[in-house]
Amino acid sequence: MAQIQWFPGHMAKAIRQFEENISLVDIVFEVIDARIPYSSQNPEIKRISSAKPHLYILTKKDLADPNMTNKWLEFFNQTDNPAIAVDAKTKFGINNVLKTIMPILKPKLDHEKQKGMKKRPIRAISIGVPNVGKSTVLNRLVNRRAAQVGNRPGVTKGQQWLKSGEKFELLDTPGILWPKFQSQEVANKLALTGAIKNTAYHADDIALYALKMIRGLNTNQFAKRYRLTEDDFNLSDVDLLMKITKNVGMRDDFERGSQRIIQDFRSAKIGRFTLDIPGLERNND
Numbered sequence: 001m002a003q004i005q006w007f008p009g010h011m012a013k014a015i016r017q018f019e020e021n022i023s024l025v026d027i028v029f030e031v032i033d034a035r036i037p038y039s040s041q042n043p044e045i046k047r048i049s050s051a052k053p054h055l056y057i058l059t060k061k062d063l064a065d066p067n068m069t070n071k072w073l074e075f076f077n078q079t080d081n082p083a084i085a086v087d088a089k090t091k092f093g094i095n096n097v098l099k100t101i102m103p104i105l106k107p108k109l110d111h112e113k114q115k116g117m118k119k120r121p122i123r124a125i126s127i128g129v130p131n132v133g134k135s136t137v138l139n140r141l142v143n144r145r146a147a148q149v150g151n152r153p154g155v156t157k158g159q160q161w162l163k164s165g166e167k168f169e170l171l172d173t174p175g176i177l178w179p180k181f182q183s184q185e186v187a188n189k190l191a192l193t194g195a196i197k198n199t200a201y202h203a204d205d206i207a208l209y210a211l212k213m214i215r216g217l218n219t220n221q222f223a224k225r226y227r228l229t230e231d232d233f234n235l236s237d238v239d240l241l242m243k244i245t246k247n248v249g250m251r252d253d254f255e256r257g258s259q260r261i262i263q264d265f266r267s268a269k270i271g272r273f274t275l276d277i278p279g280l281e282r283n284n285d
Contacts, residue, residue, distance in 0.1 A: 001209075004187035006200035007179050014174045017159055019048050021171060024123060026105055027053045029097075029170075031128035031137055034064035034085055037072045038276040039189040040129050044178045053104045055097070055124075056083035059133035061090070063266070065217075068274035075278035086137065094141045094164045098122075121169045129195040130175030138162055138172050189275050194266050204241070207258035210265050211237045213275055221271040225264060 022028075028049045033040040037058055056076055061069050069085050076083035082100055086092050105122060113119075128134045142164045162170045177195070181187040188209045191201045214222055219233065226244045235243060245257025264270045 001205045004201045006196045011176045014176045025125045026122050027124045029055050029124050029126040031057045031132050031134040033132050034058040034061040034069050035274050036189045036276045039186045058085040061085040062087040063268045065272050065274040071278050123169045125171040127173045131194045203258035207261040208237045225270045
């Protein structure tokens with residue numbers, strides 16, 4: 001399997017801008033993928049914003065295993081990391097987020113009030129890996145289509161301040177990865193979920209990785225989608241990929257078959273999967 005690496009120049013610039021702007025905000029909204037809540041956390045974000053309050057926003061919960069999403073929320077709360085889970089269909093807005101973050105920011109706001117400082121909007125910065133749904137979250141928070149949205153990595157290229165009435169100001173940022181992934185396991189998960197540009201990896205490598213992961217999870221919907229028998233699961237990953245390619249009418253075009261598996265995973269047509277286990281990944285770092 002080829003090594004995956006994708007760190008275009010605009011991401012290096014975005015990291016520098018994040019370092020410059022972190023002093024301007026009260027809290028960091030780190031947007032992460034509910035299917036990979038650990039692997040979609042950027043270590044550069046943690047390094048730069050470690051002194052700031054944090055809110056984890058787990059997106060795409062409609063594509064993740066709901067039981068695992070609940071376990072992840074419990075894990076974050078147990079480790080004193082406030083977190084909420086949302087998706088594009090969830091009805092949430094700035095008031096929902098304010099209820100979560102106000103207890104975190106209350107000591108700072110009370111201190112400013114005691115010093116006689118003028119009441120001001122709360123300032124937050126939203127940051128996360130590419131294609132995680134960050135701009136969709138921001139548009140919900142400001143209740144208008146202010147941030148550019150697209151179902152591919154790298155849509156947001158610059159930074160912009162967005163206002164939500166007089167209470168809130170949010171800084172939107174481009175999706176950023178980090179210069180070197182801590183493991184190719186993390187890189188594979190980011191590629192499979194759509195955070196990495198498709199020209200940076202081989203589709204068959206990621207499809208084979210998906211098959212390996214799905215074998216250990218619920219395979220019922222997966223088997224139905226590709227008309228697989230129980231005996232088919234005794235095949236090797238490579239032979240199973242060949243079988244699926246033929247079953248979906250693509251003969252021996254394994255590149256198209258691989259792309260089908262990847263897209264079906266991303267759209268939850270083969271099931272709702274969560275690939276990270278709470279606590280396990282950190283223990284393995």
